[in-house]
Amino acid sequence: MKKLSILFLLIxxxxxxxxxxxxxxxxxxxxxxAKIAKLNDEVKALQAKIDALPGWRKGAFxxxxxxxSGFNNWYSRTAPTASAGNIGITVNGFANLIKEDFFxxxxxxxxxxxxxxxxxxxxxDEGFETATDVFTLSSLYGKRFNKKWALSGLAEYRTTIIxxxxxxxxxxxxxxxxxxxxxxxxxxxxxxxxxxxxxSGDTVFESSLGAKIVADYTKKYGKLSVKSNLSIFQSYKxxxxxxxxxxxxxxxxxxxxxxxxxxxxxRNNKQEALNNAKxxxxxxDFSSVDNKIxxxxxxxxxxxx
Numbered sequence: 097m098k099k100l101s102i103l104f105l106l107i108x109x110x111x112x113x114x115x116x117x118x119x120x121x122x123x124x125x126x127x128x129x130a131k132i133a134k135l136n137d138e139v140k141a142l143q144a145k146i147d148a149l150p151g152w153r154k155g156a157f158x159x160x161x162x163x164x165s166g167f168n169n170w171y172s173r174t175a176p177t178a179s180a181g182n183i184g185i186t187v188n189g190f191a192n193l194i195k196e197d198f199f200x201x202x203x204x205x206x207x208x209x210x211x212x213x214x215x216x217x218x219x220x221d222e223g224f225e226t227a228t229d230v231f232t233l234s235s236l237y238g239k240r241f242n243k244k245w246a247l248s249g250l251a252e253y254r255t256t257i258i259x260x261x262x263x264x265x266x267x268x269x270x271x272x273x274x275x276x277x278x279x280x281x282x283x284x285x286x287x288x289x290x291x292x293x294x295x296s297g298d299t300v301f302e303s304s305l306g307a308k309i310v311a312d313y314t315k316k317y318g319k320l321s322v323k324s325n326l327s328i329f330q331s332y333k334x335x336x337x338x339x340x341x342x343x344x345x346x347x348x349x350x351x352x353x354x355x356x357x358x359x360x361x362x363r364n365n366k367q368e369a370l371n372n373a374k375x376x377x378x379x380x381d382f383s384s385v386d387n388k389i390x391x392x393x394x395x396x397x398x399x400x401x
Contacts, residue, residue, distance in 0.1 A: 150194055150195045150196055151193070151194065152191065152192065152193050152194075153190070153191075153192045153194060154189075154190065154191045154192075155189065155190055155314075155316075155321075156187065156188060156189035156190070156400075157187075157188060157321045157345075157347040157357070157398060157399065157400040158185065158186055158187035158188065158347075158357070158398060158399055159184075159185070159186045159345075159347065159357030159358070159359055159394055159395070159396050159397065159398045160183075160184070160185050160357075160396050160397050160398075160399075161182075161183075161184040161185075161357075161394045161395055161396025161397070162181070162182055162183040162184065162396065165179065165180050165181075166178070166179040166180075177215075178213065178214060178215045179212075179213075179214045180211075180212060180213045180214070181210075181211070181212040181224065182209075182210075182211050182212075182227075183209070183210045183211075183224070184207070184208070184209040184210075184227075184228065184394040184396065185206070185207070185208050185209075186205075186206065186207040186208075186345065186357070186359045186394055187204075187205070187206045188203070188204075188205050188323050188345050189203065189204050189205075190202065190203040190204075190314060191203075194279075196240070197239070197240050198237070198238060198239050198240055198246070199236075199237070199238050199240070199246065199276070200235070200236070200237050200238075201234075201235070201236045201237075201238075201282065201312075202234065202235045202236075203232075203233075203234045203312070203325075204232065204233050204234075205230070205231070205232045205325070205343065205345075206230070206231050206232075206257070207228050207229075207230040207343075207359065207361065207392065207394065208226075208228060208229060208230075208257065208258060209226070209227035209228030209229070209392070209394065210224040210225065210226060210227060211224065211225055211227045212224045212225065226258045226259050227392075228392045228394070229256040229257060229258045229259055230254075230256070230343075230361065230392070231254070231255055231256060231257045232252070232253070232254045232341075233252070233253045233254075234250070234251070234252045234253075234310075235250070235251045235252075236248060236249070236250045236274065236282070236284060236310075237249050237250075238274045238276075243276075244275060244276055244277055245273060245274070245275060245276075246273065246274045246276070247271075247272075247273060247274075248271065248272060248273060248274035248284060248286070249269075249270070249271045250268065250269070250270055250271075250284055250286055250289075250308065250310065251267070251268070251269055252266075252267070252268040252308075252310070252327065253265065253266065253267050253268075254266045254341070262294050263294065263295050263296050264293055264294060264295045264299070264301050264367075264368070264371075265293070265294040265295075266291060266292070266293055266294075266339075267291075267292040267294070268289055268290070268291050268292075268308055268329060269289065269290055269292070270286035270288055270289025270290065270308045271286055271288050271289075272284070272285050272286030272287050272288060272289075272308075273285055273286075280313055280314055280315040281311070281312070281313050282310075282311070282312045282313075283309075283310070283311050283312075284308065284309065284310035284311075284312075285307075285308075285309055286307065286308040286309075287307050288305075288307075289305070289306055289307060289308035289329065290303070290304075290305050290306075291303060291304055291305075291306055291308075291329050291331065291337070293367070299371060300367055300370045300371050300374070301367050301371065302337055302367070304331040304332065304333040304334075304337045305331070305332050305333070306329055306330050306331040306332045306333070306337070306338065307329070307330045307332070308327075308328070308329055308330075309326075309327075309328040309330075310325070310326065310327050310328070311324075311325070311326045312324070312325045312326075313325075319348055319349040319350075319355070320346065320347070320348050320349075321345075321346070321347040321348075321349075321400055322345070322346055323343075323344070323345045324342075324343070324344045324345075325341075325342070325343050326340070326341075326342045327340065327341050327342075328340040335366075336366050336367070336382040337366075337367065338366070339363070339364060339365040339366070339367070339368075340363070340364050340365075341361070341362070341363045341365075342361070342362045342363070343359065343360070343361045343362075344359065344360045344361075345357070345358075345359045346358045346359070347398040347399075347400055348398070349398075349400050353399050353400045354397065354398070354399055355397070355398045355399075355400070356395075356396075356397065356398055357394075357395070357396060357397065357398025358393070358394070358395045359392075359393065359394045360391070360392075360393045361391065361392045361393070362389055362390065362391050363389070363390040363391070364387065364389055364390070365387075365390070366382060366385065366387045368390070369385050369386070369387040369388065370382055370385045370387075373385045373386075
């Protein structure tokens with residue numbers, strides 16, 4: 097019994113020593129953590145000063161998503177032998193020249209998606225078909241009144257690449273003012289803007305004069321890259337010729353530039369809705385067309401340049 101008591105005492109003393117040692121180590125660790133936090137704050141402050149310096153700012157990140165599958169004599173399926181594929185690619189890039197008295201902001205965005213379903217014994221489905229096809233170029237020049245406001249001119253072009261290039265294509269040219277409350281947020285307000293719409297043949301597309309509003313946010317939070325762009329055209333002729341597009345891109349770096357990415361795009365364009373409706377109904381018009389919100393999304397591997 098005496099030996100057992102001594103054993104319990106030794107175990108208790110051992111646990112007490114370990115607990116005391118852990119407490120001492122934590123006390124020693126605390127001021128070092130405080131120093132690291134202070135250094136991180138100083139690094140962020142220095143980076144903010146670097147970002148505010150005049151000069152070029154460039155960057156890009158993209159996402160690749162895809163899946164492949166195949167079935168051979170899988171009899172629980174309606175089509176026992178088939179193969180399928182889905183591939184998506186998105187790239188967002190920018191090159192901005194920032195000076196004390198002016199700025200020149202340029203950006204490009206591409207989103208391409210292909211799908212394929214090959215069923216054994218069914219002809220005509222062997223190749224990939226376009227699922228998503230978005231291409232946008234933008235160039236904004238501003239002459240500053242002060243640090244936050246500038247007189248500006250904008251050129252923005254939107255179309256598809258794989259199918260029906262420039263049919264339709266949209267080119268906005270306009271002038272007005274731009275508000276830059278921070279280095280990461282740009283808000284364009286152009287009451288004088290002409291929306292050129294390019295299309296071939298006898299179509300419903302029509303160019304018009306209107307107002308252009310663009311809000312663009314680009315920022316990097318540590319390993320997370322974020323870009324959100326809202327582009328609105330309000331036609332002075334009729335609301336049927338107005339349109340808007342909103343894209344949101346996220347990229348999280350895990351290892352050596354490689355990570356996960358997600359992109360979501362939304363669009364409202366009544367001209368496109370009517371053009372699509374006329375494929376099945378030749379009598380469709382602006383008053384009868386169901387103008388639903390268009391959308392696409394992509395999730396997959398990302399790479400930050």
